[in-house]
Amino acid sequence: MFQVKDLSFRYPRNKQDTLRDLSFSINDGEIFGLLGPSGVGKSTTQKVMTKLLPDYRGEILFRNQDLKSYGRDFYQGIGVGFEMPVHFSKLTAQENLTFFKKLYRENADTDALLERVGLIKDKDKKVAEFSKGMKVRLNFVRALLNNPRVLFLDEPTMGLDPKNSRIIKDIIKEFRDQGGTVLLTTHLMNDVEELCDRVAFMANGQIEEIDTPKNLKLKYGARSLEIEYSENDQIQSASFNLDTFGRDPEFLQIIQNKTVLTIHSSETSLDDIFIRITGVETDE
């Protein structure tokens, strides 16, 4: 779907490039996560890929065609979900959606979407009366109103309660399962873990790592097995090499003679990987 080669971008007032030689591809029908600390260039990458920042260096191919060669019709097939509110606050949700729908050749059933995200009863309220969470959900509906093939989502569940967050994530997964492609930018590692087929970690304007969440965990996780067992009414623990524990006499002796309480491979979390790669805490 997208092939990005040696992408660099510098804001006019900056002395240094914000993006430096990024190369990655996003496949058809996958959810691709772009992760990294604030200010690292995730949003800039997304803005370049949505043609909001045209003066980039390098090459971006969209459906094997130079992104720069696309006109405004490019937007007929994409949906962009912003983190911040983007609607006319003195218009109702319905008036906003009706206005934007008329700009597209193809329209989704927005009533069904509003119903799904729990806004159908509020569709005739002015957006100014919406809470932050309602505005986030309306942004999401706005992103889908033209039946896009590609979705760019920036923190789509930020500020949502678990129930609404679950609804949004389910819709994103259904979108992917129906062949849609998603570029997801988020700080929420639970979302990444649940949604993303592949992730790219950015640091200092560059991509430091791209892989599936599972492979990253394997790569960055310690290959060990942790076991807790009971001995003399006390909880004991031991750690074994994941590749050799089956032949380890101590391990065999524990599982044969002790009461095992817990046993699990030592998996690292995406949070840990984030910190290791970017050197920054995820809540920054």
Added chain:
Amino acid sequence: MNNLPTLYLGELMRLRKYNILSASLFVAILWVGVIYFSEIQELSTIFPLLVFIDATSMAILLIGATMFFEREEGALKTLFISPITRSEYIWAKVSAGISSNLLTLLIIYTYARFFRELDLSFLGLVGAVILISGFHSLVGFLLSYRSRTFTDLLMSMFIYFLALALPVVLDLLGMIESKFLSNLLYLLPTKAAQVLLVGTAGVGETWEIIFSAAYLLILGGILYWFVIKRFTDFAARESGA
């Protein structure tokens, strides 16, 4: 796909919902009040001045106000990722601004026509307002591009009027005596606007009116080129650049 009608109707709806149209109508009523409280019976001299002030200042303000709200509410971002062209976006706003100015013209013309003496060509006024309002809407775009806040816009507008409109008004009131200075004013688009408006009362030479109309059209074309060209920079800046 032509999105201009949708954008134009959207602009009109927002002018109404954000009470910008109400403010514009309020100004029209103010002009009616000015006429009501003045003791001048024959309005053919003062009427073009009222229309001049309204068509220039309100055109800039309408563009500035709508863009200010779009910027404040983040709606510009979602418009930028919609399948609309720069020219559709600009023309929709210009057309909505002209419509509002024509509505004001209709209100004050109707009042003046029925309650005072007014001998002006209405069609001439309509044509003049379209040209003047269209030109100043484009000025409004350039000023809005430069302004970070609404106060910035008002300041830029104030400077524009001080430099370009005040000398024309002073000349209209006969306060500029130097012939050379008076002729120099023909370089100003505001002078062309004034010539067009007083021309509807039959004042001025035909060539002068044609020259002024052509001058505004040509300057408008150049201005439009700048507005379009700088729109990309504006969009990039609003997107974070």
